[in-house]
Amino acid sequence: MDNRILVAYFSASGTTAKAAKALAEAAGADLFEIQPAVPYTQADLNWMDKKSRSSVEMRNPNSRPEIANTVPNMEQYNTVFVGFPIWWYVAPTIIQTFLESYDFSQKLVIPFATSGGSGMGNTAEILKKSCNGKIVAGKMLNGHLSKQELSNWLAKLGL
Numbered sequence: 001m002d003n004r005i006l007v008a009y010f011s012a013s014g015t016t017a018k019a020a021k022a023l024a025e026a027a028g029a030d031l032f033e034i035q036p037a038v039p040y041t042q043a044d045l046n047w048m049d050k051k052s053r054s055s056v057e058m059r060n061p062n063s064r065p066e067i068a069n070t071v072p073n074m075e076q077y078n079t080v081f082v083g084f085p086i087w088w089y090v091a092p093t094i095i096q097t098f099l100e101s102y103d104f105s106q107k108l109v110i111p112f113a114t115s116g117g118s119g120m121g122n123t124a125e126i127l128k129k130s131c132n133g134k135i136v137a138g139k140m141l142n143g144h145l146s147k148q149e150l151s152n153w154l155a156k157l158g159l
Contacts, residue, residue, distance in 0.1 A: 004076050005029035005159065009083035010094050012040055015114045019141035020083045023112065026150035027159060029081070034098050037066035047087070054087060063093040067101065079108045079159060080133075083141070086115035090123045096130040104133025110157065111138030 009020035044053035
């Protein structure tokens with residue numbers, strides 16, 4: 001069967017976007033940017049301000065920021081990479097909004113993340129609660145990854 005691959009990502013500062021584009025190129029995948037209905041400002045992203053939008057969202061496990069756009073023809077994909085920056089040691093809650101918006105029951109979901117310092121922690125376990133597909137352990141894609149490094153990871157995943 002033809003394996004159609006989608007790389008969907010949320011990027012607040014552009015770092016995750018770069019990783020997503022490199023991964024999509026290496027995998028021969030389509031690319032989709034998860035865009036918040038209300039874009040994040042620099043003030044929203046100030047993690048040191050307990051009243052900033054991102055701080056408020058991350059403290060509330062039921063927070064589901066609205067997404068401005070939808071994946072056309074999601075049903076055509078059987079493998080979906082989902083990328084995001086690590087916020088408070090996990091995925092931003094907009095990723096749960098994304099995972100709860102589609103039927104992933106027949107899909108393989110592979111998270112990837114970027115971070116200034118922390119790892120993925122228990123992100124996959126948290127995301128499993130929002131996704132009815134098969135989620136496998138993800139990978140940090142920090143820094144400049146060569147096409148060969150990405151190809152090696154894809155090969156390990158059987159893609």
